[in-house]
Structure formats: C-alpha cells, structure tokens
Amino acid sequence: MxxxxxxxxxxxxxxxxxxxxxxxxxxxxxxxxxxxxxxxxxxxxxxxxxxxxxxxxxxxxxVSNRDGATSMSDWLDTWLSGLDHAHLTEKNYRSIVETHIRPYFQKRNAAVADIDVITYRAFRKHINSVLARSTATKVMTIFGMILDDAVPRLIKTSPVERKRRRGRYTRKPKERKRDVLPEAVEQLARNARALLGDSGYALIWTMAMTGMRPGELYGLTREYCYPHWPGSDPRANPEEHDRYEDDLERYGKGEGLLPAIRVERQVQYRDGSLTFMPPKYESYRTLVIPPFLAEMLEQLLKSHDSDWVFPAKMGGCLGVVNFDYLWWRPIADGADARDAKQARWRRPALPAVPSFAGRRLYLLRHGHKSWLDEDGHSRYAVETRMGHEVPGVEGVYSSVTVAMERAIMKTLQERWERLQEQLGTQEA
Known part of the structure; x- marks a missing residue:
C-alpha cells in the first residue's frame, strides 16, 4: 500500500x-x-x-541525484576554470590539482558525493606519506578549498576536518634570522660584482636599500629607474593622471626633488616565456633611494645600453635564468676559482658570507625592513615601502609624507657612510 x-x-x-x-x-x-x-x-x-x-x-x-553523481574529475575542471588569482598563485593551484589530487580520485572513479570524512582522511594519510610536510599542507589546503566550494550544490556539507585548538599550545617553527649587517651586504655585493660586473654590485645594494622583491629587480627597466623616472614614465593608465603630475613635482633629479625608483611590474614565466606581470599583491609603489645609491644607479645606466637596469652578462634579463642556483648560491656560500676550461664563465675564488651561507636571497628584503625599524621610522611608511597594506583605521587615514621619505633617505645614507668609514679604517 x-x-x-x-x-x-x-x-x-x-x-x-x-x-x-x-x-x-x-x-x-x-x-x-x-x-x-x-x-x-x-x-x-x-x-x-x-x-x-x-x-x-x-x-x-x-543536492540532486544528478549533481551528486558529478565526478571529482569534472568538478576539478569546473573549479579550475573559475580561478581568478595572480599568475603564480593560479599556476601553483593547477600544479597541485594535476599532480596530486586529480590522479588519486580519477584512479578511484570517485564522485564528489563519495568523498566523506573517511575518504578525506584516507587521502590525507596518502598525501602525508608521499610528500614533505610543507607540501602536504599546501595540497590539503587546496583540497579543502575545492570541497568547500562544492557546498551546497554537489555535497550538503564539506567533509574537511578543521583544526581545533585544544590542549597545550604549540608554537609553529619560525625561520631563525640573523642580523643583516652592512659589511655582510658589502661582501655579497663584491661577490656579485666578481660574477656579474657592476650590475651585480648595484643589484645587491639596491635590494638591501629598497626591499624590492627579486622579480621586481629583475624586471626593472630604465624608464622606471632614477635618474630617468618620473620624466620617462610611460603613463600607461590615464586614470592616474594626477599621480603622474604629483610624481613630477616630488621625485626626480634636481634641486629639492627626491631620487626614486618606481615599482610597476615584475617578471615571471607565463606559458613558457618571460612576461611582465603586476608586482605581488599589486603593490605598486615609489621607493626613495639614498644619494649614494642614486649616484650608483646613474653611473650603472651610463655604462651599458640594455633596457634592463641590472642586465645579465650578455645584456638580457636576469629573470631568464635560475638566479638563485646559478648566481646567488656562489655569491652567498662562496665558491672556488673556475677558469674557462671548467665552465662557460670564468670566476675568481669567492669568500663565503657566513650570515647568508645556505640562506635565501629574500632575506636581504627582510633585512631592509629591520634597518627601517631600527631607525624608528613610521610603521605606515615602512609597510608601504615593503609593499604591504596596513589594515584598519591606520591604513585608511595615514599617508607617506615628504618628511617621512627624506628621513628614510637620511638614515639609509648614514648607514652607508658608517660602513665606508669602517671599511676605510680596516684598509688603513
């Protein structure tokens, strides 16, 4: 019945x-x-x-029977097609999906609705058994996003298990950093000059004195560098007309003007070719530079005719090569002498820089922030210079003034002059 x-x-x-x-x-x-x-x-x-x-x-x-039967592979295609992130972020997401997530569930012919808590745990166990901890964490984070976005169309609730803070607090391990001393930066710069010429020397000091990211340095071209900028600015965005005019009154070469570099882009590989991309987090910014660096960059640009401010040995972009492997490791770790018979490029013996041996180039950027903090500059001016957004009311109401920029230039110049005095004493 x-x-x-x-x-x-x-x-x-x-x-x-x-x-x-x-x-x-x-x-x-x-x-x-x-x-x-x-x-x-x-x-x-x-x-x-x-x-x-x-x-x-x-x-x-x-969740309809039809939607619940959607295969995991089909849902991954849909999820990837909806990504709208910066190029490198999207590239990393796709790599994780295609390398670790899709093969696992495609092999099991799984539908999205089949992924319950037990299936989720089995996948997590598998990933933790084959990948390093940091990589496994990234994979599970992306997998969690994929399942969360399937709610409520394909699954009623997400099976992702969130960490709950219970029991004794355990601090996450943090990279141990050493003080970045000007004399260490100078040795790095001298090693870089031995490999790349004056371009290498200027690159190291520019990163230490501006906190620019590596991709921004590799992609820096003449029109955005002192002494050409802001007069040479391409003015690509008509909506920023007022900013362009203000820059001409504030920055440049001349009495009362502040020497500066404009960060408008970085270089990244996209679809197999080196491409100009917006700076990370679209952190467009103007970076005043101390007088010694302004003079160094002006002389460097006079010494070559490349569009790149810091050209590679053959005049191309440093972003074309694996800079960390090819150049940074011998710069930081030291290297034995090598003649033309042993390799394409000759090099003299390079002394190691102990505070940077085995460490990342990016720590030069971190060191720049430490210098600014030591000198007591405005938090807003420091974070803006680093390309960070300051949250809350402080970020809404604050601005970087000419006085703040002059103060930054002054303390950075003083740091350089103290180093020169120290080096002069040692050589004497």
Missing part, C-alpha cells in the same frame, strides 16, 4: 519500497521532475526520507 502526500509518494516494487519526491524542477514539457531512492523495507522510513528531501529543497541545502 503506497503513501502519498503533496510532492512525495511511495510505491512498492517487489519486496522493497521506493520513495519519489519533486526536485523543485520541471521538464521541458512542464511536468514536474521527480527524483527517487529505492531499497527501503519500511514504508514509513521511505516516506520520511522523501519528506526530508523536500525540507532540504525548501531550505536550499538539497
């Missing part, structure tokens, strides 16, 4: 009961589209199941 109510009814087929409920959709001919589930042995249980489905439909938490 079948039970029937509005939009839900049961029927017996053989020895089991099936329930059908209206999905909330219509066929092309106007008839209601029903969904069903069979296999019940108790009619009341089947009827209640249908009523629960109607409740979910009314409250927007229902």
């Amino acid at each position: 079948a039970r029937r109510a509005q939009d839900v009814y049961t029927e017996w087929r053989g020895g089991t009961c099936r329930v059908k409920w209206w999905s909330g959709e219509y066929h092309d001919d106007g008839r209601k589209r029903f969904e069903s589930k069979g296999g019940f042995t108790d009619e009341d249980e089947a009827f209640q199941y249908g009523q629960d489905k109607l409740y979910d439909i009314r409250h927007g938490t229902h």
Whole structure:
C-alpha cells in the first residue's frame, strides 16, 4: 500500500519500497521532475526520507541525484576554470590539482558525493606519506578549498576536518634570522660584482636599500629607474593622471626633488616565456633611494645600453635564468676559482658570507625592513615601502609624507657612510 502526500509518494516494487519526491524542477514539457531512492523495507522510513528531501529543497541545502553523481574529475575542471588569482598563485593551484589530487580520485572513479570524512582522511594519510610536510599542507589546503566550494550544490556539507585548538599550545617553527649587517651586504655585493660586473654590485645594494622583491629587480627597466623616472614614465593608465603630475613635482633629479625608483611590474614565466606581470599583491609603489645609491644607479645606466637596469652578462634579463642556483648560491656560500676550461664563465675564488651561507636571497628584503625599524621610522611608511597594506583605521587615514621619505633617505645614507668609514679604517 503506497503513501502519498503533496510532492512525495511511495510505491512498492517487489519486496522493497521506493520513495519519489519533486526536485523543485520541471521538464521541458512542464511536468514536474521527480527524483527517487529505492531499497527501503519500511514504508514509513521511505516516506520520511522523501519528506526530508523536500525540507532540504525548501531550505536550499538539497543536492540532486544528478549533481551528486558529478565526478571529482569534472568538478576539478569546473573549479579550475573559475580561478581568478595572480599568475603564480593560479599556476601553483593547477600544479597541485594535476599532480596530486586529480590522479588519486580519477584512479578511484570517485564522485564528489563519495568523498566523506573517511575518504578525506584516507587521502590525507596518502598525501602525508608521499610528500614533505610543507607540501602536504599546501595540497590539503587546496583540497579543502575545492570541497568547500562544492557546498551546497554537489555535497550538503564539506567533509574537511578543521583544526581545533585544544590542549597545550604549540608554537609553529619560525625561520631563525640573523642580523643583516652592512659589511655582510658589502661582501655579497663584491661577490656579485666578481660574477656579474657592476650590475651585480648595484643589484645587491639596491635590494638591501629598497626591499624590492627579486622579480621586481629583475624586471626593472630604465624608464622606471632614477635618474630617468618620473620624466620617462610611460603613463600607461590615464586614470592616474594626477599621480603622474604629483610624481613630477616630488621625485626626480634636481634641486629639492627626491631620487626614486618606481615599482610597476615584475617578471615571471607565463606559458613558457618571460612576461611582465603586476608586482605581488599589486603593490605598486615609489621607493626613495639614498644619494649614494642614486649616484650608483646613474653611473650603472651610463655604462651599458640594455633596457634592463641590472642586465645579465650578455645584456638580457636576469629573470631568464635560475638566479638563485646559478648566481646567488656562489655569491652567498662562496665558491672556488673556475677558469674557462671548467665552465662557460670564468670566476675568481669567492669568500663565503657566513650570515647568508645556505640562506635565501629574500632575506636581504627582510633585512631592509629591520634597518627601517631600527631607525624608528613610521610603521605606515615602512609597510608601504615593503609593499604591504596596513589594515584598519591606520591604513585608511595615514599617508607617506615628504618628511617621512627624506628621513628614510637620511638614515639609509648614514648607514652607508658608517660602513665606508669602517671599511676605510680596516684598509688603513
């Protein structure tokens, strides 16, 4: 005996009961589209199941049989097509999906609805067993985003298990940093000059004195560098007309003007070719530079005709090569002498710089912030110079003034002059 109510009814087929409920959709001919589930042995249980489905439909938490059967592989295609991130971020997401997530679930022919807490844990166990901890964490973070975005269309709730802070607090390990001393930077710069000429020397000191990111340095071209900028600015954005005019009154070469570099782009590989991209987090900014660096950059640009401020040995962009491997490691770690018979480029013996041996080039950027903090500059001016957004009211109401920029130039110049005095004393 079948039970029937509005939009839900049961029927017996053989020895089991099936329930059908209206999905909330219509066929092309106007008839209601029903969904069903069979296999019940108790009619009341089947009827209640249908009523629960109607409740979910009314409250927007229902997953249709059709959507629930969506394969994980199809959902990954849909999820990837909706990404809207910076180039490197999207590239990393796609790499994780195609290398670790898709192969696992494609092999198991899994639908999105099949991924429950047990399946999630099994995948996590697998990933932790084959990848380093940091990489495994990234994979699980992306996987969690994929499952969260499937709610409520493909799954009712996400099976992702969130960490809950219970028990004793354990501090996360943090990279140990050493003080960045000007004499260490000078040795790095001398090593870089031995490998790349004056371009290498200026690059190291520019990073130490501006905090620019490596990709921004590799991609820096003449029109955005002192002494050409801001007069040479391409003015690519008509909406920033006022900013361009203000820059001419504030920055440049001349009495009362502040020497500066404009960060408008970086270089990254995209689709196999080196491409100009916006700076990370679209952190467009103007960086005043101390007089010694302004003079160094002016002389460097006079010494070569490359469009790149810091050209490679053959005049091209440093972003073309793996700078960290090819140049930074011998600059920081030291290296034995090498003649033309041993390698393409000759090099003299390079002394190691102990505070940077085995460490990242990026720590020069960190050291720049430490110098600014030591000298007591405005937090807003420091964070803006580093390309960071300052949250809250401070970020809304604050601005970087000429006085702040002159103060930054002054302390950076003084740091350089103290180093020259120290080096002069040592050489004497």
